[in-house]
Amino acid sequence: MTGRCSGLSSAERAEAMIRTIAPTPNRALSGRCSACAVRSLSICGALDQADLIEFERIARQVHLTHNEAIFTAGQAATSVHNVTAGVARLYKLLPDGRRQVIGFALPGDFLGAMPSDRYSFSADAIEAVSVCRLSAESFAQFIEHRPHFLRRINEFAARELMLAQEQMLLLGRRTAEEKVAAFLVGWRARLANIGDQQHTIALPMSRQDIADYLGLTIETVSRTLTRFEREKMLVIVSGGVRLLDAKRAEAMAGV
Amino acid sequence: MTGRCSGLSSAERAEAMIRTIAPTPNRALSGRCSACAVRSLSICGALDQADLIEFERIARQVHLTHNEAIFTAGQAATSVHNVTAGVARLYKLLPDGRRQVIGFALPGDFLGAMPSDRYSFSADAIEAVSVCRLSAESFAQFIEHRPHFLRRINEFAARELMLAQEQMLLLGRRTAEEKVAAFLVGWRARLANIGDQQHTIALPMSRQDIADYLGLTIETVSRTLTRFEREKMLVIVSGGVRLLDAKRAEAMAGV
DNA sequence: CGTCCCGTTTGATCTGGATCAACCGGTCGC
DNA sequence: GCGACCGGTTGATCCAGATCAAACGGGACG
Numbered sequence: 036m037t038g039r040c041s042g043l044s045s046a047e048r049a050e051a052m053i054r055t056i057a058p059t060p061n062r063a064l065s066g067r068c069s070a071c072a073v074r075s076l077s078i079c080g081a082l083d084q085a086d087l088i089e090f091e092r093i094a095r096q097v098h099l100t101h102n103e104a105i106f107t108a109g110q111a112a113t114s115v116h117n118v119t120a121g122v123a124r125l126y127k128l129l130p131d132g133r134r135q136v137i138g139f140a141l142p143g144d145f146l147g148a149m150p151s152d153r154y155s156f157s158a159d160a161i162e163a164v165s166v167c168r169l170s171a172e173s174f175a176q177f178i179e180h181r182p183h184f185l186r187r188i189n190e191f192a193a194r195e196l197m198l199a200q201e202q203m204l205l206l207g208r209r210t211a212e213e214k215v216a217a218f219l220v221g222w223r224a225r226l227a228n229i230g231d232q233q234h235t236i237a238l239p240m241s242r243q244d245i246a247d248y249l250g251l252t253i254e255t256v257s258r259t260l261t262r263f264e265r266e267k268m269l270v271i272v273s274g275g276v277r278l279l280d281a282k283r284a285e286a287m288a289g290v
Numbered sequence: 291m292t293g294r295c296s297g298l299s300s301a302e303r304a305e306a307m308i309r310t311i312a313p314t315p316n317r318a319l320s321g322r323c324s325a326c327a328v329r330s331l332s333i334c335g336a337l338d339q340a341d342l343i344e345f346e347r348i349a350r351q352v353h354l355t356h357n358e359a360i361f362t363a364g365q366a367a368t369s370v371h372n373v374t375a376g377v378a379r380l381y382k383l384l385p386d387g388r389r390q391v392i393g394f395a396l397p398g399d400f401l402g403a404m405p406s407d408r409y410s411f412s413a414d415a416i417e418a419v420s421v422c423r424l425s426a427e428s429f430a431q432f433i434e435h436r437p438h439f440l441r442r443i444n445e446f447a448a449r450e451l452m453l454a455q456e457q458m459l460l461l462g463r464r465t466a467e468e469k470v471a472a473f474l475v476g477w478r479a480r481l482a483n484i485g486d487q488q489h490t491i492a493l494p495m496s497r498q499d500i501a502d503y504l505g506l507t508i509e510t511v512s513r514t515l516t517r518f519e520r521e522k523m524l525v526i527v528s529g530g531v532r533l534l535d536a537k538r539a540e541a542m543a544g545v
Numbered sequence: 546c547g548t549c550c551c552g553t554t555t556g557a558t559c560t561g562g563a564t565c566a567a568c569c570g571g572t573c574g575c
Numbered sequence: 576g577c578g579a580c581c582g583g584t585t586g587a588t589c590c591a592g593a594t595c596a597a598a599c600g601g602g603a604c605g
Contacts, residue, residue: 127459129544135459150448156455182437185444192447193405199454200411204382204390206461207505211562242583250462255562257584289384466592497553510592512554528601 068094076143076229077117081187093173099160105146108157115147115174121164122239126247127156136248138198139222139240141229147174148192162239206250209289214249215259216287219269219276238275323349328374331398331484336442348428354415360401363412370402370429376419377494381502382411391503393453394477394495396484402429403447417494461505464544469504470514471542474524474531492530 068091074080082090123140137156146158178185205217223236246253263269270277323342329335360378378395392411401413433440460472478491501508518524525532
């Protein structure tokens with residue numbers, strides 16, 4: 036069933052409010068795109084040397100720490116962002132505080148598919164995060180005469196959409212056990228994709244974040260993980276989880 | 291209990307009955323794009339006269355009836371589609387048969403954001419449907435040197451993604467009552483958007499389709515609708531629903 | 546005109562996951 | 576070194592929505 040107040044506590048909400056109001060301090064140095072570690076993973080992988088120099092001119096590196104907002108739902112969408120380091124949490128809130136995490140953004144992920152002129156969701160840093168920030172205007176201008184770049188952005192949007200559809204299936208039709216297993220397997224795949232191929236799956240987000248991503252409560256996530264551990268499918272370690280029986284997890288996830 | 295004899299005269303019921311969503315059903319003989327009723331709503335709205343003639347050359351009108359498949363998940367994604375009449379159901383299945391409807395496609399909607407070379411979901415006709423079918427290759431070629439068209443497709447993808455995120459919030463964090471109310475309000479808005487602005491909301495899809503869209507069972511959808519009727523929020527009519535208290539529905543939907 | 550069929554409604558009961566409530570263990574500030 | 580705090584775990588109970596079961600009603604067809 037769907038929980039009533041499974042989002043933030045009122046204290047957390049107040050904190051989030053303050054965060055939102057406070058302008059994000061800008062500790063940016065100008066970025067050197069040609070040296071960017073995640074360029075090939077990001078939309079910038081479609082840019083040649085000349086493009087990069089121009090891109091660098093309009094981009095600005097911004098660094099954020101734990102729980103700092105990158106942008107907030109409802110605000111004017113004046114910037115687009117490229118995550119270059121760390122993990123961001125993307126989410127939507129209901130007026131009464133219920134929260135749905137709609138995704139986690141990893142290095143290389145692009146946050147800028149804006150159909151409206153306001154952000155339709157919020158994004159903040161789960162851990163230390165760096166983003167490449169561009170004004171929406173200069174970004175639009177930059178795209179203007181670079182159709183290959185637009186095509187790349189389009190591919191990213193299509194991939195994002197496919198992930199969203201997969202997540203709808205998960206939220207609407209999978210059991211708690213399947214949700215948690217699918218999350219672990221999917222998260223591991225995404226980490227592997229950016230080169231982090233450890234046998235221990237890093238989980239920088241809190242249990243609450245996972246719960247809000249899977250449409251569950253924190254207690255159910257915790258119980259399910261401990262059960263998985265009891266059943267020798269994994270070991271819970273500090274900052275993550277170590278998969279012992281990946282086959283079983285994948286079977287549960289219904290891959 | 292006499293079921294749904296809810297105080298409507300037979301005249302009213304007849305008036306409310308079966309209205310195809312198509313603005314102009316079956317107007318197309320060969321694909322005459324320049325005469326297409328939904329062009330301005332669709333991605334083709336970005337095409338000029340010359341583009342249209344070329345588009346027409348590669349497009350083929352296909353007509354489908356109730357429950358016929360437009361394409362199926364897992365198949366090679368050889369075509370892209372533009373719905374021109376009727377309503378299609380987009381869905382994903384789990385191996386054990388659980389189904390998640392990920393959306394309903396209306397005239398003007400584009401089905402072609404393919405990140406992979408296989409369809410990641412299935413689409414079939416809920417009622418009589420016409421689609422504009424193009425081979426993925428010729429479509430890709432067509433886009434090639436038409437950046438304005440690509441930009442239009444991108445806008446459509448971004449809108450689609452935003453809807454998907456809204457749906458994740460619904461699936462993960464809303465109650466059954468909120469889900470049904472949100473569905474009615476959202477569906478009404480989409481119908482209004484394509485020009486069908488009747489006070490009776492046409493519901494060409496089955497209760498099962500609605501249930502699978504909202505992550506509920508058919509019984510819960512049915513019960514919730516009857517309750518809404520009992521509470522005078524709406525009247526259930528053949529082929530749809532008549533909203534009596536739109537304000538209340540919108541409040542429930544959390545708009 | 547009857548009856549078969551199928552989508553829908555309604556009723557009774559069950560249960561997965563939510564809610565409520567401790568409690569645990571690490572860390573931070575003093 | 577100690578208490579407060581915070582994220583996480585565990586236990587007891589509850590309940591929204593699922594499941595099981597039956598009946599209804601309208602359309603199709605002989």
